[in-house]
Amino acid sequence: MSLVDLSGLIVSLVLTLMVFSYLLGENPLSxxxxxxxxxxxxxxxxxxxxxxxxxxxxxxxLVVPLRDLALSGVPSASLIISAVPxxxxxxxxxxxxxxxxxxxxxxxxxxxxxxxxxxxxxGAVTGTLxxxxxxxxxxxxxxxxxxxxxxxxxxxxxxxxxxxxxxxIGTLSALLYFFFSAQRAxxxxxxxxxxxxxxxxxxxxxxxxxxALYAGAVAASLALLADRVAFLREAIGKLSFQ
Amino acid sequence: xxxxxxxxxxxxxxxxxxxMQPAGSEPPAAAGEVxxxMQPxxxTPAAISAEEPDWLKPGGVTPTAPVGEPTPAIxxEMPDWLKPxxxxxxPTPEQPEWMQPGGATPTAPTPELxxxMQPxxxAQATPSAEMPDWLKPxxxxADKEVSAGDEETxxxxxxxxxxxxxxxxxxxxxxxEDAFDxxxxxxxxxxxxxxxxxxxxxxxxxEAMRPTGVEGAPPSPAPAAQEIEIPIPAAEKIAAPTAxxxxxPTREKTVEPAEAADLARAALPAxxEAMRPIAGGKPTxxxxxxxxxxxxxxxxxxxxxxxxxxxxxxxMKLTAATRPSVSETHAAKVQLxxxxxxxxxxxxxxxxxxxxxxxxxxxxxxxxxxxxAVAVIAPFAGTGPTFTxxxxxxxxxxxxxxxxxxxxxxxxxxxxFEYDPGATGELxxxxxALLTHLASRRLRIVTVSTRPLGASLAQNALxxxxxxxxxxxxxKSFANLGYLPGGAxxxxxxxxxxxxxxxxxxxxxxxxSVPLPRNYDLWQTEAISDVHRISDFSMxxxxxxxxxxxRAWIEQVKPYAPQTPVIAxxxxxxxxxxxxxxxxxxxxxxxxxxxxxxxxxxxSGVFGAMSYDQLYRSSAGLPTGLTGAASQRWDAQAFGxxxxxxxxxxxxxxxxxxxxxxxxxxxxx
Numbered sequence: 049m050s051l052v053d054l055s056g057l058i059v060s061l062v063l064t065l066m067v068f069s070y071l072l073g074e075n076p077l078s079x080x081x082x083x084x085x086x087x088x089x090x091x092x093x094x095x096x097x098x099x100x101x102x103x104x105x106x107x108x109x110l111v112v113p114l115r116d117l118a119l120s121g122v123p124s125a126s127l128i129i130s131a132v133p134x135x136x137x138x139x140x141x142x143x144x145x146x147x148x149x150x151x152x153x154x155x156x157x158x159x160x161x162x163x164x165x166x167x168x169x170x171g172a173v174t175g176t177l178x179x180x181x182x183x184x185x186x187x188x189x190x191x192x193x194x195x196x197x198x199x200x201x202x203x204x205x206x207x208x209x210x211x212x213x214x215x216x217i218g219t220l221s222a223l224l225y226f227f228f229s230a231q232r233a234x235x236x237x238x239x240x241x242x243x244x245x246x247x248x249x250x251x252x253x254x255x256x257x258x259x260a261l262y263a264g265a266v267a268a269s270l271a272l273l274a275d276r277v278a279f280l281r282e283a284i285g286k287l288s289f290q
Numbered sequence: 291x292x293x294x295x296x297x298x299x300x301x302x303x304x305x306x307x308x309x310m311q312p313a314g315s316e317p318p319a320a321a322g323e324v325x326x327x328m329q330p331x332x333x334t335p336a337a338i339s340a341e342e343p344d345w346l347k348p349g350g351v352t353p354t355a356p357v358g359e360p361t362p363a364i365x366x367e368m369p370d371w372l373k374p375x376x377x378x379x380x381p382t383p384e385q386p387e388w389m390q391p392g393g394a395t396p397t398a399p400t401p402e403l404x405x406x407m408q409p410x411x412x413a414q415a416t417p418s419a420e421m422p423d424w425l426k427p428x429x430x431x432a433d434k435e436v437s438a439g440d441e442e443t444x445x446x447x448x449x450x451x452x453x454x455x456x457x458x459x460x461x462x463x464x465x466x467e468d469a470f471d472x473x474x475x476x477x478x479x480x481x482x483x484x485x486x487x488x489x490x491x492x493x494x495x496x497e498a499m500r501p502t503g504v505e506g507a508p509p510s511p512a513p514a515a516q517e518i519e520i521p522i523p524a525a526e527k528i529a530a531p532t533a534x535x536x537x538x539p540t541r542e543k544t545v546e547p548a549e550a551a552d553l554a555r556a557a558l559p560a561x562x563e564a565m566r567p568i569a570g571g572k573p574t575x576x577x578x579x580x581x582x583x584x585x586x587x588x589x590x591x592x593x594x595x596x597x598x599x600x601x602x603x604x605x606m607k608l609t610a611a612t613r614p615s616v617s618e619t620h621a622a623k624v625q626l627x628x629x630x631x632x633x634x635x636x637x638x639x640x641x642x643x644x645x646x647x648x649x650x651x652x653x654x655x656x657x658x659x660x661x662x663a664v665a666v667i668a669p670f671a672g673t674g675p676t677f678t679x680x681x682x683x684x685x686x687x688x689x690x691x692x693x694x695x696x697x698x699x700x701x702x703x704x705x706x707f708e709y710d711p712g713a714t715g716e717l718x719x720x721x722x723a724l725l726t727h728l729a730s731r732r733l734r735i736v737t738v739s740t741r742p743l744g745a746s747l748a749q750n751a752l753x754x755x756x757x758x759x760x761x762x763x764x765x766k767s768f769a770n771l772g773y774l775p776g777g778a779x780x781x782x783x784x785x786x787x788x789x790x791x792x793x794x795x796x797x798x799x800x801x802x803s804v805p806l807p808r809n810y811d812l813w814q815t816e817a818i819s820d821v822h823r824i825s826d827f828s829m830x831x832x833x834x835x836x837x838x839x840x841r842a843w844i845e846q847v848k849p850y851a852p853q854t855p856v857i858a859x860x861x862x863x864x865x866x867x868x869x870x871x872x873x874x875x876x877x878x879x880x881x882x883x884x885x886x887x888x889x890x891x892x893x894s895g896v897f898g899a900m901s902y903d904q905l906y907r908s909s910a911g912l913p914t915g916l917t918g919a920a921s922q923r924w925d926a927q928a929f930g931x932x933x934x935x936x937x938x939x940x941x942x943x944x945x946x947x948x949x950x951x952x953x954x955x956x957x958x959x
Contacts, residue, residue, distance in 0.1 A: 175844050
């Protein structure tokens with residue numbers, strides 16, 4: 049094991065234990081250890097990101113075209129292409145001013161927000177909404193040709209019918225749960241009786257969905273814990289053989 | 291409102307300057323009786339601007355006449371109520387006759403005017419039964435004098451008409467220094483030969499404003515005995531000074547109590563009374579009282595409000611313009627809010643249970659951790675596997691394996707690393723399983739990431755799985771395109787034209803072990819030389835720890851490559867939200883629904899990674915099963931899940947029983 053690998057192993061081990069100190073709660077012993085580890089991680093990530101952006105964005109898209117312009121005297125195509133982002137980026141610096149000039153930066157913000165909203169809406173419609181509706185319709189469909197085969201359990205027709213029925217009821221009841229219109233009643237606004245029943249069924253399906261999310265989160269956390277424990281065991285084992 | 295009566299009323303003010311006296315009723319003041327500083331220097335009365343009110347011009351009436359001489363009235367230029375009562379001019383057709391001076395003088399009815407506007411012989415109206423009390427005149431004489439035409443005249447209008455000739459001009463009851471703004475500027479030097487008026491000719495307040503440097507000023511003022519009747523608006527009388535404790539001292543003349551008692555107080559609605567402005571502004575300070583103006587038309591005057599602090603210097607109003615109207619309902623709500631705030635801030639007695647609550651929470655947290663830690667750590671101390679690897683596999687994982695097996699060998703595969711270092715413990719296993727499978731098929735591999743740290747994670751995964759593989763060399767059979775700036779917005783651009791977005795790979799400066807050739811062109815390298823658009827990849831695999839990252843690739847990239855299959859390798863926490871994008875094939879139909887859906891395969895969590903690895907081994911003819919560290923990790927995951935499920939069940943059982951116990955105890959009591 050090289051010195052670099054050994055140093056990295058020791059730092060990783062110490063930082064892992066410092067993060068685990070948060071299990072002891074907010075006390076004078078564990079709090080500074082956890083905070084230091086947190087600050088180290090945030091600082092390292094921020095510094096790495098700055099260098100990466102400088103290398104991937106600023107250098108090839110701004111510095112190199114300017115260098116070529118200085119050397120050749122002829123603006124390159126990449127410099128012209130980079131002019132608009134450069135202007136928009138520089139205008140963002142005006143947002144730092146506490147004067148009316150800060151409104152100059154609104155143009156960049158409006159551009160980013162507008163493009164982002166357009167891309168998100170368009171992508172959600174074509175990439176999520178339509179496919180989801182199509183998938184929901186396909187899952188809820190049951191071919192009428194399978195009705196005569198319902199009694200034959202080996203054909204799978206009954207299973208598909210139950211599957212389609214559960215999917216259809218779950219989808220509709222979960223959507224109708226968010227129908228919050230109510231009627232006037234002596235005891236206060238209340239949903240119609242039929243809607244109350246449907247909403248209750250929808251609540252069951254929504255809770256099942258949340259339970260699945262929670263179970264997934266627990267499983268992911270346990271996987272991370274097992275990975276860290278495995279790392280600690282390996283690190284201690286390596287250090288003990290040094 | 292107070293009706294005019296025939297009896298003379300007591301004067302409201304006894305301190306009236308001479309120039310305010312009507313020219314006709316009193317002998318005109320001589321020129322020598324006017325203060326010099328109030329006379330225009332070097333300007334003859336005829337030269338006074340026509341913009342000035344006539345009654346302010348010298349002589350009080352006619353600018354061309356010498357001061358002190360009676361002058362004929364000019365009806366067209368002077369308000370009638372300012373004209374001397376002795377000289378009754380002919381009524382003008384533009385004015386109702388009750389506004390003419392000497393309203394008591396009987397005049398012939400004007401045929402052009404309606405009856406209710408015809409002048410009455412006596413201006414007093416008799417209050418009828420329909421008239422509200424507050425509209426009835428307070429004088430008793432009005433009850434006896436009823437004109438013949440009052441039956442057709444509205445009584446409220448009749449009460450407004452003056453009952454007798456208005457011999458004196460009307461002016462507001464409050465006279466402030468602002469009323470003198472229209473005066474011509476005071477001369478710097480008093481004209482010689484003109485004496486100051488005597489003490490009996492000037493009121494005290496006017497005497498106090500005399501310039502200090504003027505010679506001939508009388509030393510001691512004497513109270514003036516001029517009597518004048520000045521009607522006071524009702525609203526100003528209602529404004530009792532005692533109701534404004536915060537009002538600053540003003541220079542307004544107040545109404546004497548005896549006089550105010552004769553005035554009827556209007557009954558204003560509460561909401562209107564609440565809107566009465568409160569006297570605001572800066573309180574008068576002694577400095578202002580002693581301030582002497584040195585410039586402008588008020589030069590030489592003391593006690594004037596300095597204009598500079600008001601106009602030029604920034605200031606802030608100290609008091610509110612209006613006083614809020616607080617009803618009983620509002621007051622009750624305010625009291626309720628105050629009670630709530632007091633209850634929140636009041637120190638509460640901390641019981642034994644409250645003091646022990648943090649300790650109980652800490653013990654509970656540590657107990658949960660100890661149970662989970664033992665469950666996770668114990669397999670690493672064991673010798674053999676406890677749990678067998680999965681033998682039944684999810685359909686979406688099988689679909690992912692089948693898709694990789696069917697990929698053409700001449701096209702590269704794109705893998706997006708969309709996770710951070712915090713998720714490496716879970717997602718690195720999946721990335722390793724996929725890379726191992728792809729490497730076994732000798733497929734070209736290209737990685738990219740929209741996260742800054744994702745590029746380095748991709749580089750680590752490539753080095754971890756491909757280093758030492760003789761079939762793989764950087765930029766020949768695999769490449770790391772690195773960071774894709776712009777987040778989700780950069781995906782459509784990258785999908786449409788990858789070469790315009792990526793100009794350097796991650797190893798270009800990131801990995802110093804890779805030599806950088808001169809005139810290096812990334813897209814001419816062997817690994818990606820045939821890639822011009824996103825559809826040139828044979829498959830897109832997205833390794834993501836959040837459903838948002840996965841959804842961004844589906845929504846932004848899939849429309850540019852609808853025929854390119856996409857598989858998702860996601861965290862277990864994101865699987866429920868990614869699962870709907872996978873359409874499972876219906877065995878009853880021959881249609882390939884999975885191929886038409888957004889996702890063609892899903893590998894989820896550690897279980898999915900283990901399943902994919904087992905599927906790959908079985909398809910490649912490699913021995914299945916787990917050994918070594920992989921077996922220990924699998925056992926740790928399985929024991930941890932069992933412990934978590936046991937804790938959830940135990941917690942639910944304990945709190946359920948506790949709730950039932952509380953319910954039973956509450957019901958029994």
